[in-house]
Amino acid sequence: MVPAGRRASKAFRSVTSRETEKRSWGMDRFVSTFTNKIDAKGRVSIPASFRAVLERDGYAGGLYCYPSLDASALDAGGERLAKKIDGLLAGLPDYSDERDELSVALYGDVQVLTIDGDGRIVLPESLRVHANLDAAVTFVGLGDKFQMWEPKAFEERRKEARSKVQVTRKLFAAGGRSSEDDGDEGARE
Amino acid sequence: MVPAGRRASKAFRSVTSRETEKRSWGMDRFVSTFTNKIDAKGRVSIPASFRAVLERDGYAGGLYCYPSLDASALDAGGERLAKKIDGLLAGLPDYSDERDELSVALYGDVQVLTIDGDGRIVLPESLRVHANLDAAVTFVGLGDKFQMWEPKAFEERRKEARSKVQVTRKLFAAGGRSSEDDGDEGARE
DNA sequence: TCTAATCCCATGCGATCCCATATATGCCCG
DNA sequence: CGGGCATATATGGGATCGCATGGGATTAGA
Numbered sequence: 001m002v003p004a005g006r007r008a009s010k011a012f013r014s015v016t017s018r019e020t021e022k023r024s025w026g027m028d029r030f031v032s033t034f035t036n037k038i039d040a041k042g043r044v045s046i047p048a049s050f051r052a053v054l055e056r057d058g059y060a061g062g063l064y065c066y067p068s069l070d071a072s073a074l075d076a077g078g079e080r081l082a083k084k085i086d087g088l089l090a091g092l093p094d095y096s097d098e099r100d101e102l103s104v105a106l107y108g109d110v111q112v113l114t115i116d117g118d119g120r121i122v123l124p125e126s127l128r129v130h131a132n133l134d135a136a137v138t139f140v141g142l143g144d145k146f147q148m149w150e151p152k153a154f155e156e157r158r159k160e161a162r163s164k165v166q167v168t169r170k171l172f173a174a175g176g177r178s179s180e181d182d183g184d185e186g187a188r189e
Numbered sequence: 190m191v192p193a194g195r196r197a198s199k200a201f202r203s204v205t206s207r208e209t210e211k212r213s214w215g216m217d218r219f220v221s222t223f224t225n226k227i228d229a230k231g232r233v234s235i236p237a238s239f240r241a242v243l244e245r246d247g248y249a250g251g252l253y254c255y256p257s258l259d260a261s262a263l264d265a266g267g268e269r270l271a272k273k274i275d276g277l278l279a280g281l282p283d284y285s286d287e288r289d290e291l292s293v294a295l296y297g298d299v300q301v302l303t304i305d306g307d308g309r310i311v312l313p314e315s316l317r318v319h320a321n322l323d324a325a326v327t328f329v330g331l332g333d334k335f336q337m338w339e340p341k342a343f344e345e346r347r348k349e350a351r352s353k354v355q356v357t358r359k360l361f362a363a364g365g366r367s368s369e370d371d372g373d374e375g376a377r378e
Numbered sequence: 379t380c381t382a383a384t385c386c387c388a389t390g391c392g393a394t395c396c397c398a399t400a401t402a403t404g405c406c407c408g
Numbered sequence: 409c410g411g412g413c414a415t416a417t418a419t420g421g422g423a424t425c426g427c428a429t430g431g432g433a434t435t436a437g438a
Contacts, residue, residue, distance in 0.1 A: 237428085
């Protein structure tokens with residue numbers, strides 16, 4: 001079905017030759033961080049590069065989104081993420097307490113958000129509350145999925161992660177990569 | 190879809206031998222939670238997305254509904270749920286006490302509710318009492334079925350479920366995954 | 379005939395669609 | 409090598425549509 005339909009095609013059709021390079025590493029995983037505004041109607045634009053990933057991920061008309069279990073943030077992703085959750089439940093016996101609880105915590109909290117023709121979503125009240133979102137959202141790529149944070153809150157979180165980043169950088173340094181790619185603030189973990 | 194507007198539910202003996210076993214729950218699974226009001230006549234609107242699921246679940250004009258076995262809530266679903274119950278009973282030895290009890294507990298209290306042209310149902314007194322429903326109902330998607338809770342009661346249940354899942358999750362983490370941001374890195378299919 | 383359940387229509391609010399604008403980035407061409 | 413045109417994304421706002429909800433009309437049941 002791909003309701004992304006009309007408008008979307010325009011947005012994604014570009015993919016010109018020189019983009020290929022970017023695509024090789026950036027199109028199949030959520031990477032980097034972006035901060036977009038929430039407008040008066042509660043809409044937020046999903047970063048274009050994330051949308052591209054969703055497309056490749058077998059995006060079937062919706063973005064799966066739910067409150068992070070251990071942080072004031074939201075987790076989101078496409079089919080790949082959905083299957084993962086499904087698989088987790090599939091392993092548990094029907095009508096077991098364990099399954100019921102997991103079901104409530106996962107299925108019950110999951111929202112299937114539709115992406116409009118302009119690449120935006122509307123965050124339901126419950127989700128916005130969980131992540132304390134009001135004026136803006138910071139999208140953080142995490143590979144198979146991405147998170148949405150309240151900008152300030154993410155800054156805090158990022159500081160905490162700083163130490164680990166140090167370790168990571170050393171590994172990269174050994175490999176020889178230094179100056180960063182593209183895009184934006186180049187801030188990622 | 191049958192967006193044909195309100196009434197369209199009437200004669201829907203529509204068949205459906207089990208559709209394609211598509212694994213994406215966008216349309217064939219009950220997900221998310223919604224809270225709707227009960228009006229003066231005792232009617233409640235079933236969330237539109239749930240109705241869509243019921244229609245493709247081989248919904249034959251009625252909604253199977255019965256008191257949850259272990260909670261003050263109601264379980265409901267379409268054909269798929271009915272089959273699942275059958276399967277569950279089939280797994281137990283015939284003539285066992287366990288089976289008898291379950292049969293009575295499940296089949297005995299099952300109500301087949303009709304959905305009116307506007308997508309609403311009327312909950313029988315007995316069911317309303319079991320779940321302490323009065324002014325509003327919280328619909329909770331659980332994949333193959335969904336539950337109906339008294340809003341306040343569900344909040345409690347949700348908190349409980351989430352805290353328990355925290356524990357479950359730690360077990361998963363301990364089993365071979367980084368403890369932090371549960372990066373699903375290497376886990377795609 | 380009276381009461382209760384069902385049907386049908388009306389309405390309000392929120393969600394969605396579509397178009398317009400702004401800002402950044404790249405590209406072509408002089 | 410620099411300026412202007414083309415493209416893409418983000419954002420704003422108006423117009424619409426769908427859904428939840430309410431209430432009157434109608435039918436069924438006692």
